[in-house]
Amino acid sequence: MTATIKQITRGDLACWEIRHRNQTLVIAEQGAQVLEYQRDGEHPLIWLSEEAAYHRGQGVRGGVPVCWPWFGGLDFNPKEIRQQYALAEPPAHGLVRQQPWVLQHRQEEADGITLRFGLSDQADRQSLPPVEPTLTVRLDDGLSLALNNHNHGNTPVWISQALHSYFAVSDSRQVTVHGLDTCPYVDALNDWQPHRQHGPLTVVGETDRLYLQLPDTLHIDDPGWQRRLTLSASGSRSAVVWNPWVDKSRRLTQFAGDAWQRMLCIETARVLDNALLLGPGEQHSMVVRFVTTAL
Numbered sequence: 001m002t003a004t005i006k007q008i009t010r011g012d013l014a015c016w017e018i019r020h021r022n023q024t025l026v027i028a029e030q031g032a033q034v035l036e037y038q039r040d041g042e043h044p045l046i047w048l049s050e051e052a053a054y055h056r057g058q059g060v061r062g063g064v065p066v067c068w069p070w071f072g073g074l075d076f077n078p079k080e081i082r083q084q085y086a087l088a089e090p091p092a093h094g095l096v097r098q099q100p101w102v103l104q105h106r107q108e109e110a111d112g113i114t115l116r117f118g119l120s121d122q123a124d125r126q127s128l129p130p131v132e133p134t135l136t137v138r139l140d141d142g143l144s145l146a147l148n149n150h151n152h153g154n155t156p157v158w159i160s161q162a163l164h165s166y167f168a169v170s171d172s173r174q175v176t177v178h179g180l181d182t183c184p185y186v187d188a189l190n191d192w193q194p195h196r197q198h199g200p201l202t203v204v205g206e207t208d209r210l211y212l213q214l215p216d217t218l219h220i221d222d223p224g225w226q227r228r229l230t231l232s233a234s235g236s237r238s239a240v241v242w243n244p245w246v247d248k249s250r251r252l253t254q255f256a257g258d259a260w261q262r263m264l265c266i267e268t269a270r271v272l273d274n275a276l277l278l279g280p281g282e283q284h285s286m287v288v289r290f291v292t293t294a295l
């Protein structure tokens with residue numbers, strides 16, 4: 001066994017701290033939210049806000065929130081998803097990131113450790129569809145996250161979802177995102193109009209885009225830290241690229257005014273026409289793996 005796993009607390013939240021080789025991973029039971037992931041002596045791979053607050057029932061800014069069973073504002077989702085819910089004030093990013101989850105299973109092997117989280121019996125399931133979400137987290141030479149859905153009901157269910165990864169970067173203005181070239185995207189900041197990407201993406205202002213028809217692999221090249229971060233996804237053809245830039249940073253909770261310079265979100269997703277339709281009894285897994293290499 002090369003991994004050690006320890007129960008810790010951050011503020012009000014019970015968390016797991018996993019050490020494997022030279023890596024540390026911290027996951028909060030609430031929301032099954034990855035909070036930290038870093039190799040000893042290196043810059044963090046996942047960004048966690050310096051102003052993060054750890055309260056029950058409140059999402060933590062940074063890490064990898066699980067957005068489910070809808071992504072973003074419910075009103076901006078396809079009709080098939082919207083009509084499944086009758087909530088007066090549907091929260092952004094769905095219903096489970098502030099809910100209690102539990103560690104259901106752990107498996108340690110010579111080359112890594114796998115943890116599976118599922119919603120706790122204490123979770124408020126009132127408005128949830130009859131679909132069971134689980135998050136499988138595997139730490140070996142990199143970090144892999146699998147968001148699994150299993151429809152236990154008798155009717156088909158539409159889901160939109162994201163693993164809302166906040167990546168740590170040396171300077172969001174200096175990094176380039178590769179793999180988006182020629183892909184269509186919808187710009188949430190320009191009336192949800194369709195566009196098409198040409199070449200790599202450099203962030204030059206507030207950015208909030210839903211990319212579609214993506215290849216399996218995207219990269220963030222970070223010249224400041226001489227590092228390439230590779231995201232390899234399966235079971236997903238969409239991702240959200242988000243950076244709040246100057247003005248929106250001031251309006252965000254748990255977010256320093258200049259923190260937009262230190263983070264970039266690339267959120268592996270199933271959104272818009274890539275939303276997931278699960279028939280009765282069907283299962284689906286959306287997997288993403290994060291690995292860094294020298295640039």
Ligand SMILES: O=P(O)(O)OC[C@H]1O[C@@H](O)[C@H](O)[C@@H](O)[C@@H]1O
Binds near residue numbers: 072164209242
């Ligand atoms: O503040 P929240 O609810 O965690 O959302 C943060 C951001 O999440 C991103 O995924 C959205 O595209 C943004 O529009 C949103 O502002």
